[in-house]
Amino acid sequence: MRIDSSETPRLKRRGILRGLHKSLSVKSLYSMYFKQRTIAAPVNCSGVGVHSGKKVNLTIKPAPCNHGIKFIRTDLPDCPGISAHFNMVVDTSLATVIGYEGFIVSTIEHLMASFAGLAIDNALVEIDAYEMPIMDGSAGPFTSLIKSAGIENQDAPKCFFVVKEPIEIKKDGKMVGIYPHPNYKITCTIEYDHPLIKKQSYSVDISDHVFEREISRARTFGFVHEYEYLKRYGLARGVSLENVIAIDTEDVLNDEGLRYKDEFVRHKILDCIGDFSLLGMPILGHVVASKSGHTFNHVFLKKFFAQKESWETLIINNLNELPSIQSKSLAI
């Protein structure tokens, strides 16, 4: 079935919102899809890898229930595939990279953020190089591509990670935590000794609409001195002002400036959504990240998974079945 809007208005009309916990706002209800979702038709695009500089063609195809997100390398013999799951992560130093038996798929986090932001559970992603296209440095082009395919409800319920007790890691001034909350919420804080950025915080209850409007278009950013360093080591070959916000000692070099005043921290939220999607199921909880990045996020995912007494997995068929969760926050 092809759908154009949230299930929530229909559910409202049927009057089944009665059991809903009061702290869940109407706005956040619009993120609640209880059936698994995939795309309605294949879509494709092409671009360059931000580190490899290599051209890459990308096709996203529908996938059946309980399939998850899987990447296929069509440029390799026998077209090997790999699931987008945190236990497949092999590198997080510059981007999130998954790998298995000698092949990798690099820089998956922005596409993964689009899947999670649009509540897509199942898709097959085919690429003909080792690195995903960077597009404009945000998840905006992937989000538009997925929406252009249409989104389809599937005949199977979603299973959620429901956070019951706080889980936290802290090290060298960085922290990542997750706390009970009746929706998927993310709060990020960044701090840079740079006059354009300084300290920025952003907090958002994720829904597909909010993701698309407030987060998906935020671009990755980099400092000119870092770029020169990466270039020396043969990295950042695909970088241009078309796909990164470039910052020198005091200004943005891109002619068009910033898309949001706080675009930097919004992109950190985008990266968090992509990284946390590697748990493989949607989350009911509040993620809080301060001065974190892919590496620290990944350390946290391992701790999260190991600390099984602090969460449960739950199939939720409708709003009445949402567990009553008191928000417990927070460390910052």
Ligand SMILES: [Zn+2]
């Ligand atoms: Zn990013």
